[in-house]
Amino acid sequence: MPQITWQKDVDAALTQSRASGKPVLLDFSAAPA
Amino acid sequence: MTAHFIPVKVHIKEQKQVFDRFGALWTPTQIVLDPDGEERHRIEGFLPVEDFLAQLELGLGKRQFQHQRFGDAERLFRSVCDEYPKSGGAPEACYWAGVAAYKNTNDPKHLGATGELLKTRYPDSEWARKASVWRH
Numbered sequence: 465m466p467q468i469t470w471q472k473d474v475d476a477a478l479t480q481s482r483a484s485g486k487p488v489l490l491d492f493s494a495a496p497a
Numbered sequence: 498m499t500a501h502f503i504p505v506k507v508h509i510k511e512q513k514q515v516f517d518r519f520g521a522l523w524t525p526t527q528i529v530l531d532p533d534g535e536e537r538h539r540i541e542g543f544l545p546v547e548d549f550l551a552q553l554e555l556g557l558g559k560r561q562f563q564h565q566r567f568g569d570a571e572r573l574f575r576s577v578c579d580e581y582p583k584s585g586g587a588p589e590a591c592y593w594a595g596v597a598a599y600k601n602t603n604d605p606k607h608l609g610a611t612g613e614l615l616k617t618r619y620p621d622s623e624w625a626r627k628a629s630v631w632r633h
Binding site: 491 | 502503505507510511515521524531532533534537556
């Protein structure tokens with residue numbers, strides 16, 4: 465399974481989303497990194 | 498995942514303000530956002546892989562539906578309904594597949610067929626009850 469590169473900046477992701485048309489998936493976590 | 502989404506991980510200890518901004522009440526929670534920041538789907542609590550994948554696709558379908566791309570929405574909902582039939586999201590996906598098909602064609606037979614399908618496959622689900630008014 466390919467590794468997922470998670471971003472941390474929601475607003476930067478939304479900017480990318482507007483450029484690409486892809487939706488953003490926010491994953492809210494409390495798990496240890 | 499990255500083929501369909503721009504993934505962002507938000508940790509409670511690092512970005513509590515983002516939890517507050519999107520009203521995340523519990524972890525894990527996943528939210529599908531449109532490029533304009535509008536929420537299209539929310540998943541709360543842990544799910545096994547099949548259920549989780551079904552929910553992600555359900556979210557993609559809702560996004561297409563919201564943008565009135567009913568053919569694409571139906572394809573995504575139908576995929577969940579048919580490919581993940583034992584998932585918790587399947588009854589909802591079957592319901593919305595029927596609605597999307599109706600919106601795409603204006604043919605009420607899709608609603609009737611969906612009501613029958615839900616009655617047969619998921620008779621105890623709330624989605625079967627919601628679709629019960631469509632059965633003839």
